[in-house]
Amino acid sequence: MVQLLFFYFALVVIGLGLRIVTCKNPVHSVLLMLLLFFHMAGLYLLLNAEFLAAVQVIVYAGAILVLYLFVLFLVNLREEIKMSPFVQKGKWAGLVAALALLITFLRGVFNFTLGPHGQYTIEKVQQITHTKAMGEAIYTTYILPFEIAGLILLVAVIGGLALAKKEDKGA
Amino acid sequence: MVHLSWYLTVSAMLFCIGVFGFLTRRNIIMMLLSIELMLNSVNLNLAAMSHYMEDIRGQVLVFFIIAVAAAEAAIGLGIVVTLFRNYRSVYTEDITILKG
Structure with missing residues (x-):
């Protein structure tokens, strides 16, 4: 049951993350980010960190994202959805850099051993x-x-x- | 039983998605949103470590990171509003004043 919940939250978080950085409309990105923060709070609950889950929902979903939405509405985005969301030069370089970083991280993750336990x-x-x-x-x-x-x-x-x-x- | 490395893998993938978004998006607001993604992945990493090492310090650190992220969002978005007022644009290719 816990594994099932973990896989649900993890898959949704990764999928939403990919959708957020590739989405053309920034308003959609911010709203998907809201959903991602709620699933992140679910992951915190699985880690027995209910205070962090509450803070995540209150501060991130309640305060920071509202700030993002207000600023998005302040700036002019009418031509945004007709253009490519990515920079013209260096798009593939960014992808390669991110993938290389991911490989480095994963090598570290699987060679990792825990230190002494706390109290x-x-x-x-x-x-x-x-x-x-x-x-x-x-x-x-x-x-x-x-x-x-x-x-x-x-x-x-x-x-x-x-x-x-x-x-x-x-x- | 959910293993620690699964949490670390999710966190690493989310961090790299954030790096990709930060390096490639044109819109400065989306770059800031990618930074939030990266901060969230680091928070998940710390909370998972804290849970599996049976120590509360990692979660205290998450608490402070959330406070700093709120400050960063406020300052960053203030800068974006000022940029838009001066340049009428929030795209990285229009803000090239350092190129001379």
């Missing part, structure tokens, strides 16, 4: 619930990176405002 076994995580386990790690060991992540988001807010603001005529 968060599946039973322990299920007992104290995944959200609490992650919260304990974030708010104790990783409190400084957590603060820095907040700072990065603040920088993104200010940077986004500064970039999107219309410039004054005299300045």
